[in-house]
Amino acid sequence: MTLKQLAKELNLSFSTVSKALRDSHEISAATKSRVLAKAKALNYQVNPLASSFRKQKSKTIAVIIPEVVNDFFGPVISGIESIAQQKGYHVLIYLTHEDVEREIAITQVLQNGRVDGVLISLSEQTTDTTHLDNVRQKEIPVVYFDRIVENTDAPKVTTDDYCSGFNATEHLIQHGCKRIAFLSISQNLSISHKRLKGYEDALNKNGIKVHTNLIISCERDDEKCAATIRKLLKQKNRPDAIFAAVEKLALKTYEICHELKLNIPTDVKVITFSNSYTAALLNPSLTTITQPAFEMGNEAATILFKMIEKKGYQSMKEATTLASQLIVRSSTK
């Protein structure tokens, strides 16, 4: 059932029918309702491929994320999707698997009208973002969230990573910790930087020297990761607290502590960034800095749609910061 067929049924020109369906002021109320009724009766629906092609608007956005196998990106997607569904937009999802080459390949494919906007959380390998600047040059708005890049005038949505890092560290210090190790995954990510800066500043403020050998960047590989943590906790001068920048590292720490018969929190206190519901149920329950993941998706999508809908999106360069929550549980008591 196409527009032309519908028009023939109605004895109207197809341009009239088209305008009637889109509630154009050029069409009388009488014919509008006649068209609408017939369209409903014959279950006519516009062909989105044709419509998108004609208008050069896809009514689709892309979400590019490293992976979706943790408790952070799931809610983020949910937050994005709820706004998109509201606005009548469709959501394409792409996973980079932390691979910058894939990230580049994906952005390449988006450059030609397939999407009207892009939401991205960078891969841990990404240092340069010309591939995203290329997208933006094609008038396709880009919003960064969580894993952002600093030196861009594109809008970004993050949580207050510096404050969270600072507060988490002070929390440990207040509970008597002197040798606090900082575990993160990638040196490239701005979130790692900021969390680390918060950590360092908190130590300095409290008169604790920053030991670079307590600042550890783990590999992606699960085994190497475990080995690093094991080595850290086995050394004579072992840290009395672990501050993990990502949940995975905290869970590995739990495993290793169990293996080495180290008690949490007596021997080692543990704090981590995490959005996992099960943190409260761990043994011992895990103190977390929990990010407002759903809200972050929501906020990023809202900004993106503003940019898509208004043309003056060039002006939108603000950085939005959402507050994370420090949830104190047994692992730091």
Place this chain on the structure above:
Amino acid sequence: MTLKQLAKELNLSFSTVSKALRDSHEISAATKSRVLAKAKALNYQVNPLASSFRKQKSKTIAVIIPEVVNDFFGPVISGIESIAQQKGYHVLIYLTHEDVEREIAITQVLQNGRVDGVLISLSEQTTDTTHLDNVRQKEIPVVYFDRIVENTDAPKVTTDDYCSGFNATEHLIQHGCKRIAFLSISQNLSISHKRLKGYEDALNKNGIKVHTNLIISCERDDEKCAATIRKLLKQKNRPDAIFAAVEKLALKTYEICHELKLNIPTDVKVITFSNSYTAALLNPSLTTITQPAFEMGNEAATILFKMIEKKGYQSMKEATTLASQLIVRSSTK
């Protein structure tokens, strides 16, 4: 940069250029390489909107799932996306939030060429699937996964829910349990049915009477859910084991047990379907039936692409069953 502009640069007709780019046998090797070189030099990319429209193929599939905020659907998406990326397809994601009306609205939107295929895991409210039959009638293949519908000849991918239910129950019986409660969320879902059937058959086989008041279907609402479990565990004749059909209910059980000072596994043993990595780290570690989520996404996508690519997809009606894994931990020892 369009095809026409590219053709003008090359002093060729745009149909020649089009054919050269798609490696048509009608074009000589010499001009092909000339075209390809120029296209690369000018960074020409086909307009996907135009191409899709012309061919009436979107190179896009839809994934419709209830939600993405648990450890099951995340890996499923990952499994789907990896195949799609391989095949050069794009993945649209839609969340029903367990709402059948939304599910219907979503399928409505997909009917007109926006996607070449659909992967779906039904909402817990869905009993009737004419909305998906409508999609299939429009020659758009549909593959069901995990939360499927029985009475359809569309392909379906599930895990061996009956066996898992049976084995989990026998596992509890072998550990001395007599009063095993079965907790699920929806009566509509075929997975719930099958898991329940496995539970019942295991009881019968072992000479244990099936008590209908131990078969409990929880509401979606978190509070009501907790109240139901609390009531169950507070009664004089309380069950000595909980078999949860979904992870959420097992975690709620943990919470309530903590609240009521009931010891797991001494007072109550707990087993659940779950894909959570943290199950091993809970207090006590949680015995799970773990589904091969990533593989399920992979398998479903593979079948869908076969149907999309071959025209003889009408013949594909098989049901694929993947094996789940019973991982015994402390909560049932």
Place this chain on the structure above:
DNA sequence: AAATTTTTCGACAACGTTGTCGTAAATAAA
């Protein structure tokens, strides 16, 4: 009643691509 404006609709040309068909030129078969 004439002139002007508004309302309401139809004709038509895009949007960029793909596939069919026609047709020269080049090659092969008669």
Place this chain on the structure above:
DNA sequence: TTTATTTACGACAACGTTGTCGAAAAATTT
């Protein structure tokens, strides 16, 4: 050499929709 066949390209018409423009008909103003 003539005829048949293949090769290599161009012309052109779609695909279904939207937006511009023109023009009758109706309503309004002079």
